[in-house]
Amino acid sequence: xxxxxxxxxEISVVEKEDVTLDCVYETRDTTYYLFxxxxxxxxxxxxxxxxxxxDEQNEISGRYSWNFQKSxxxxxxxxxxxxxxxxxxxxxxxxxxxxxxxxxxxxxGTSLIVHP
Amino acid sequence: xxxxxxSPSNKVTEKGKDVELRCDPxxxxxxxxxxxxxxxxxxxxxxxxxxxxxxDKSGLPSDRFSAERTGGSVSTLTIQRxxxxxxxxxxxxxxxxxxxxxxxxxxxxxxV
Numbered sequence: 361x362x363x364x365x366x367x368x369x370e371i372s373v374v375e376k377e378d379v380t381l382d383c384v385y386e387t388r389d390t391t392y393y394l395f396x397x398x399x400x401x402x403x404x405x406x407x408x409x410x411x412x413x414x415d416e417q418n419e420i421s422g423r424y425s426w427n428f429q430k431s432x433x434x435x436x437x438x439x440x441x442x443x444x445x446x447x448x449x450x451x452x453x454x455x456x457x458x459x460x461x462x463x464x465x466x467x468x469g470t471s472l473i474v475h476p
Numbered sequence: 477x478x479x480x481x482x483s484p485s486n487k488v489t490e491k492g493k494d495v496e497l498r499c500d501p502x503x504x505x506x507x508x509x510x511x512x513x514x515x516x517x518x519x520x521x522x523x524x525x526x527x528x529x530x531x532d533k534s535g536l537p538s539d540r541f542s543a544e545r546t547g548g549s550v551s552t553l554t555i556q557r558x559x560x561x562x563x564x565x566x567x568x569x570x571x572x573x574x575x576x577x578x579x580x581x582x583x584x585x586x587x588v
Contacts, residue, residue, distance in 0.1 A: 462574040468518040
């Protein structure tokens with residue numbers, strides 16, 4: 361079973377639209393970490409945010425916001441007023457304790473295409 | 477440099493040859509990860525190093541794959557007797573252990 365599910369394979373929007381990328385995770389641990397990464401066409405993964413399991417407070421950073429809900433095991437990512445430069449593949453990841461170490465498990469990614 | 481550095485950026489090799497991929501992590505990072513990303517796929521975990529502990533090799537797909545980390549810093553991923561299915565982008569990342577991992581630009585391996 362997938363630990364991290366990003367059900368949306370590809371999303372296409374027009375510039376200035378808001379878009380939400382879904383992430384559902386599965387874990388039995390009480391302590392874990394969640395991440396979002398951006399992979400632009402250049403290929404290098406860029407870290408966006410980390411959340412630990414004890415902090416459900418939502419976060420906003422400019423046009424980006426994240427909604428963490430333990431009740432639904434979801435960690436969704438919203439881009440407000442999308443721009444062409446937001447076009448990329450976005451990955452959600454879960455890090456659980458594994459033999460004392462934390463190793464991120466990634467979802468399959470959501471490709472976001474923002475049209476001008 | 478300040479980021480994770482990987483070399484080479486691109487590698488084309490003939491089937492059956494051995495290849496070595498190098499990763500220079502961010503200075504001071506104790507954790508080092510190798511992942512593989514095939515075309516249009518997510519990231520597949522390969523191996524994890526943390527400090528002086530024994531590496532977690534549970535993601536290595538076969539015994540043709542091995543990795544080492546010398547002096548707690550530079551890491552080399554070796555693929556022996558390469559096969560066409562080994563073609564992928566190999567990503568290295570480093571971090572503080574349970575914190576976020578920072579990725580290099582990757583090595584694109586093509587086996588012909």
